[in-house]
Amino acid sequence: MRLGALLGDDRAEPVTGFAIDHRKVAPGTVFGAFPGQRFNGEDFIPAAVGSGAVAVVAAPDAQVDGAVHIADPAPRARFAQLAAKFFAPFPETAVAVTGTNGKTSTVEMTRQLWRMAGHHAASIGTLGVTTADERVTTGLTTPDIVTFLSNVAGLAREGVTHVAFEASSHGLDQYRTEGLPVAAAAFTNLSRDHLDYHGTMEAYLAAKLRLFSDVVSPGGAAVVWADDPVSGQVAEVARARGARVLMVGERGDALRLLSRAPTLLGQALVIEADGAEHKVMLPLIGAYQAANALVAAGLVIATGGEVKATLQALARLQPVRGRLERAVITRTGAPVYVDYAHTPDALEAAIAALKPHAQGRLILVFGAGGDRDQGKRSEMGAVAARMADRVIVTDDNPRSEDPAAIRRMVIDGVRDAVEIGDRREAIAAAIGEAGPADIVLVAGKGHEQGQVVGDLVLPFDDVAVARECAR
Numbered sequence: 001m002r003l004g005a006l007l008g009d010d011r012a013e014p015v016t017g018f019a020i021d022h023r024k025v026a027p028g029t030v031f032g033a034f035p036g037q038r039f040n041g042e043d044f045i046p047a048a049v050g051s052g053a054v055a056v057v058a059a060p061d062a063q064v065d066g067a068v069h070i071a072d073p074a075p076r077a078r079f080a081q082l083a084a085k086f087f088a089p090f091p092e093t094a095v096a097v098t099g100t101n102g103k104t105s106t107v108e109m110t111r112q113l114w115r116m117a118g119h120h121a122a123s124i125g126t127l128g129v130t131t132a133d134e135r136v137t138t139g140l141t142t143p144d145i146v147t148f149l150s151n152v153a154g155l156a157r158e159g160v161t162h163v164a165f166e167a168s169s170h171g172l173d174q175y176r177t178e179g180l181p182v183a184a185a186a187f188t189n190l191s192r193d194h195l196d197y198h199g200t201m202e203a204y205l206a207a208k209l210r211l212f213s214d215v216v217s218p219g220g221a222a223v224v225w226a227d228d229p230v231s232g233q234v235a236e237v238a239r240a241r242g243a244r245v246l247m248v249g250e251r252g253d254a255l256r257l258l259s260r261a262p263t264l265l266g267q268a269l270v271i272e273a274d275g276a277e278h279k280v281m282l283p284l285i286g287a288y289q290a291a292n293a294l295v296a297a298g299l300v301i302a303t304g305g306e307v308k309a310t311l312q313a314l315a316r317l318q319p320v321r322g323r324l325e326r327a328v329i330t331r332t333g334a335p336v337y338v339d340y341a342h343t344p345d346a347l348e349a350a351i352a353a354l355k356p357h358a359q360g361r362l363i364l365v366f367g368a369g370g371d372r373d374q375g376k377r378s379e380m381g382a383v384a385a386r387m388a389d390r391v392i393v394t395d396d397n398p399r400s401e402d403p404a405a406i407r408r409m410v411i412d413g414v415r416d417a418v419e420i421g422d423r424r425e426a427i428a429a430a431i432g433e434a435g436p437a438d439i440v441l442v443a444g445k446g447h448e449q450g451q452v453v454g455d456l457v458l459p460f461d462d463v464a465v466a467r468e469c470a471r
């Protein structure tokens with residue numbers, strides 16, 4: 001591709017790729033130079049040009065010598081648009097999901113529903129890039145814009161026609177998932193998380209709202225979980241964009257959840273759609289999983305899926321890795337569940353999902369991650385104290401922080417917690433004391449395969465450890 005084809009002029013220089021990290025620049029690369037949290041990308045412009053960058057997308061006041069300066073006051077947005085032109089074509093139908101909790105579950109369920117409808121579908125998010133054949137992890141929920149666009153284009157080349165991706169608030173704030181047309185965008189919920197990055201709940205919500213004000217196609221659709229305090233605001237922003245709004249939930253209109261009754265292996269849902277009632281046996285437990293399943297169904301319907309067939313397909317959803325995953329049953333007969341709850345609201349949702357299934361005690365093992373929002377720690381402790389019968393506070397991913405200090409902040413919110421820093425020992429202790437009527441919940445790390453301690457990632461898998469401890 002010629003630079004002129006990207007910029008709409010007659011520049012003849014060939015463009016070979018895009019990069020936002022100067023170490024990935026090769027001759028012919030378009031380099032994006034943005035001020036970040038730790039570095040100012042503009043400092044690397046000379047090095048990028050030295051490595052052969054053909055053009056640099058940067059703010060108007062940046063200094064660019066020896067390459068074309070594509071000046072824009074919103075350089076990240078401009079870079080995304082240009083990179084999308086370079087990487088196109090993409091799968092014909094793309095949808096995005098934002099919200100504090102439920103993004104991974106919803107994109108994965110959307111992928112499954114599309115597949116059941118006969119489409120070649122993929123999902124992208126915390127679990128990596130998932131297709132019918134394989135799963136490749138990327139490290140971040142929303143990888144950087146270059147990785148994202150090249151992954152999505154790669155899926156199109158493999159024949160994928162439908163892709164659902166997670167739009168995290170960091171990703172939205174940094175324009176990491178833009179450029180391709182988004183046929184529908186979904187909102188799951190808003191509660192406390194990531195205030196270390198966004199500062200206030202208002203700024204956090206504003207980042208999420210970008211999906212509806214800037215990213216979703218103006219003629220597209222917004223699927224909004226209706227039972228959240230900010231749902232109305234999200235719908236309003238989407239309507240102002242020109243998107244069709246489908247409200248989903250107990251207060252929904254497109255899909256209204258009339259009732260939800262737990263069964264032994266899942267729950268019976270009655271959903272009203274198009275004036276008709278549909279009874280669905282969802283093979284997953286917990287109100288939160290029903291919510292995510294409905295939002296996923298909303299996305300499929302918004303992009304052309306047939307209502308009745310889509311709702312009936314919910315009965316065939318497979319569990320999402322690390323989300324209320326039953327790892328093992330202890331020798332005394334207590335089920336041990338692993339869940340990715342790492343916010344106060346998610347912890348509440350996970351405990352609420354399991355409580356109806358416990359005749360005895362709910363024994364909770366959890367901690368909080370380092371280098372992340374500190375204020376959520378005592379709030380998570382308070383949820384644990386209020387809702388669990390026995391609480392063991394342990395380490396999550398301490399990252400660069402002192403694990404004992406993190407645990408103290410969690411325990412601040414609990415009164416009668418047992419503190420066992422070593423996560424394996426904590427899981428073993430919970431399993432050791434669980435009686436036949438009890439349920440053990442290990443929360444916070446879900447599908448994660450490692451524990452981040454300082455700069456090290458030590459192999460750790462809650463499901464595997466629970467199985468070992470139950471032997």
Ligand SMILES: CC(=O)N[C@H]1[C@@H](OP(=O)(O)OP(=O)(O)OC[C@H]2O[C@@H](n3ccc(=O)[nH]c3=O)[C@H](O)[C@@H]2O)O[C@H](CO)[C@@H](O)[C@@H]1O[C@H](C)C(=O)N[C@@H](C)C(=O)N[C@H](CCC(=O)O)C(=O)O
Nearest residue numbers: 020021022036037038039040041044140141142144168170
């Ligand atoms: C806080 C945050 O989101 N940081 C991400 C962000 O960094 P940044 O833009 O602030 O970048 P920076 O490190 O200050 O560097 C500025 C610019 O200089 C460039 N640079 C930097 C150094 C260098 O030698 N050469 C160079 O060119 C960088 O590529 C960047 O473009 O962009 C980087 C490149 O894409 C990311 O690697 C980095 O993720 C860090 C590792 C991270 O931990 N992010 C987490 C918090 C995150 O994003 N999490 C969410 C999960 C949210 C959820 O699901 O709940 C996610 O979407 O994964």
Ligand SMILES: Nc1ncnc2c1ncn2[C@@H]1O[C@H](COP(=O)(O)OP(=O)(O)OP(=O)(O)O)[C@@H](O)[C@H]1O
Nearest residue numbers: 100101102103104105288291339340341346349350
């Ligand atoms: N709709 C929901 N409402 C409340 N809690 C939820 C909901 N969906 C998921 N959760 C909780 O959040 C946890 C993480 O779910 P999931 O991975 O789907 O969310 P996510 O938004 O992708 O999270 P992350 O921000 O880490 O990427 C679950 O294990 C569960 O405890």
Ligand SMILES: N[C@H](CCC[C@H](N)C(=O)O)C(=O)O
Nearest residue numbers: 342368369372396397444445
């Ligand atoms: N995407 C989330 C994952 C948190 C997982 C939890 N185990 C932790 O380390 O805090 C984040 O980056 O905040």
Ligand SMILES: [Mg+2]
Nearest residue numbers: 103104126141
């Ligand atoms: Mg996720």
